[in-house]
Amino acid sequence: MAGEDEAGGDKTEAATQRHLDQARDEGQVPVSREVATFASMAAVVLVLGFQLQTWLRHLLPDLIIFLSRSGETIMPDAGLLRLTSLGVLGVIVPVLCAALLAGGASVVLQTKFLLNLGGLQPKVSRVSPAAGLKRLFGFNGLVEVVKSLGKLGLLVTAMWIAIRGDWFGLTRLPWQDPHSLLSAIVRPVFHIFIAAVCIQGIVAAADLMWVRFRHARDMRMSKQSIRDELKDTEGNPHIKARIRRIRVMRARRRMMAKVPAATVVVTNPTHYAVALAYDRVNNPAPRIVAKGADSLAARIREIAEANNVPVVANPPLARALYRLDIDTEIPAEHYKAVAEIIAYVWRLRRPGQAVL
Template sequence: MAEEDKSEKTEQPTARRLQQAQEKGDVPKSQEISGWFLLAAGLAILAFMVPGLSRAMALDLRLFFANAGTLSLDPGAALQLVKDTGIRIAILVAFAFLTLLVAGLMGHFVQHGLMFTPSKLEPKLSKLNPAEGMKRMFGPQGWMNFLKGLGKLALVGAAMTLVLWPKQDELAVMALVDLGSILGVIREASIQLMIAALIVYAIIAGADYLFQRHEFTERNKMSRREIKDEYKDTEGDPLIRAKLRQIRMERSQRRMMANVPQASVVVTNPTHYAVALKYVQGETPAPVCLAKGVDKVALKIREIAEEHNIPIVEDPPLARALYASAELDELIPETHYKAVAKIIGYVMSLAKGRRDRDKSR
C-alpha cells in the first residue's frame, strides 16, 4: 500500500507544501557544504593565525631565557607570568574557535538562510530506539552515506597524493634539518594539502547539494488528490466559490438596476449594449456611469428606462466604448466627455422644449 501511495506522488510540490516542509525543518541541506566552510576556516587559521601564535610563543620563550637571570623567584611574579601567557594563548584559541563557529553557521546560512524550527528541539523517543538506529545505519540511506564517505576519502586522498608526491625527496630528509625548518616545511605542505582538499571538496559539496535538492523534491512530491485538497483548503471549494461569485453578481446587478431610474440618459447599441449615465448640472462634475450591460442586462436597462421616461439615445460606437472603459458609480473617462456632452446637451434641449410646450398649454 505504501508503494502504491508513493507511486501516486507524481506531481511537483506546490509552494505551500515547500513552505510547510520548511516550517518543519525539512530543507535541502548538504553536510558537505558545512564541512567545506569548516575546512576553509581551518585553512585560514593555519595560514594566518598559527604563524602569529608561533611568533608570539617564540618571542615569549626568547624573552624568558634572555632574562632568566633577572626573573624574580617570587611565586606571585611567576604566577603573573603564566597568567599573561595563558591569556594571550586563550585569546588566540578563542578567536580560532569563533572562526570555526562562524564558518559552521555560514555553511547552513548559504543553503537555506536563517531558520529556527522549535519542533526539531523536541525530544523524540524514536531517536533512542536501537532498532530505528540500526535501520538508519544499515538501511539504504546508511549504505548511501557509507559509499559517499568512501568516495570522499578516495578523491581527497588522490588530491593529497598529487600534492605530496613531488615533495617526497624533500620530506625524506626532514630528520636531518633543524626544527625551525621542519615546522616551516610542514606548515607549507599542510596549506597546500588543505587547498587541494578544498578544491576537491567544493566539487563534492556541489554535487551533494544537487543530490539533496533532488531528494528533497522527491520527498515532497504530491499526488493529484493532495493538490486538489490543498487547493480546496487555500482557495475554497470551486463549486462554492462559483456560487458565491454568482450571488455577488446578482446583488451587483440588483443594485445597478435600482440606480437606473436616477439616470439622465441611456446610451444604446441599440440592443446589445446599454449604458445609463447621470448628470446633474452643478451637482456632478461630469457624467457618472450608473449601470451598464450587454444583451439581457442591456434589455433590462432599456425596459426600466422606458418605464421611468428616461431618454434613450442610440450611439453604437459610444455605447461600446463606454461599456469597455467606464466603471460603475464613477465618472466616465475624459476621452468621452465631448461625445457624451453632445448627447446630454441634446437631452437637456428636449427636456427644455417639453417644459416650454407644457407652459404654453
C-alpha cells in the same frame, strides 16, 4: 492508477507554500552538512593563511627545543613545557573557534535563521533498531555511502596532486635539522589544506543541490491533499463559487434598478450598452450607473425603452465608456461627446417617446 491518485495515495504534486511553511515550523528544512564542513575548512585555511607566520615565529624556538631533545628520556623544564603548551593552545583555540563559527553560520544561513528546539526532544524512532537499519540500508543510506567514497577518492587524488612536487622533500624530513623541520612542512601542509578545501567546495555544492532536491521530493503532496488544504485555507470552492454568483446577481440587480432613472443609454448598438445619469445641480459630470455587454446590454436597452429612457447609438463612445467602472464620473476627454448626446436628448425628448 487514476483511482489511487484521486484517493490521495500518490504524491505527485509540488508542495504548496503553506505545506512548506508548516514543515519549516516543525524543523524540516534542507540542510547540507557538507556545506557546513566546507565553511569550517575554509575558515581554518583563512585563519592559518593570515596568522600562521606569526604563530610560527613565536612557537618555533620552543618547538625546536622539544624536537631537538625528542630522543632524550628527561622531560624538559616544567616552565618551558607550560609556556609551549599555552602557545600551542593559543594557535588551536582561534582555529577551532573560527571553524565552529563558520560551520554554525553556514547552517543558520541555510535554514534562514530558523531556531527549532523540537529536534532536541527525544524520539523513539531515533533509537529504534529497525529505523536505524532502514536508514543504513535504504536508498538514502546508499547515497551517503557512495557520496563518502567519492569524496574520499577526490580528496586523496587532490592531495596527491597538491604535494606531488613536495614529495621528495617530505621523504627527507627525518634526516633534516630540527631548526628547519617546521618551515619545511609548512608549504606542503598548506597545499594539502587548499586542495582539501577546493574538493570540499565541489562536494558541498553538489550535496546542497541533492539535499534541496530530496527535500522537495519528500515534501510532494497528493492532489487530494492539495484539495483538502484548499478547503482548510479558503473554504469549499463550490460554496465560494456559489457565494460569488450570488454577489454578482445582487450587484447586477442593484445596477439594473438604476437604469429607469438614467438620463440616457449609449449603445454600440448591439454589443454594448452604458447608462448615464446626469444631475446638473448635484453632479459636476455624468456618472455611469449601469453597463453591460451582449445579453446584459440587451436587457439594459429593454429596461430603458420600457421606462422611456432615451437610447442613443454611438459605437466609439459606448466602447470607451464600457471600459470604465460603474458609479464613476466620465473622464474629461469624453465630456464633449456626452454633452452633445445629452443636449440632443433634452431637445428631442418627449413624454412616452424614446430617441433612437
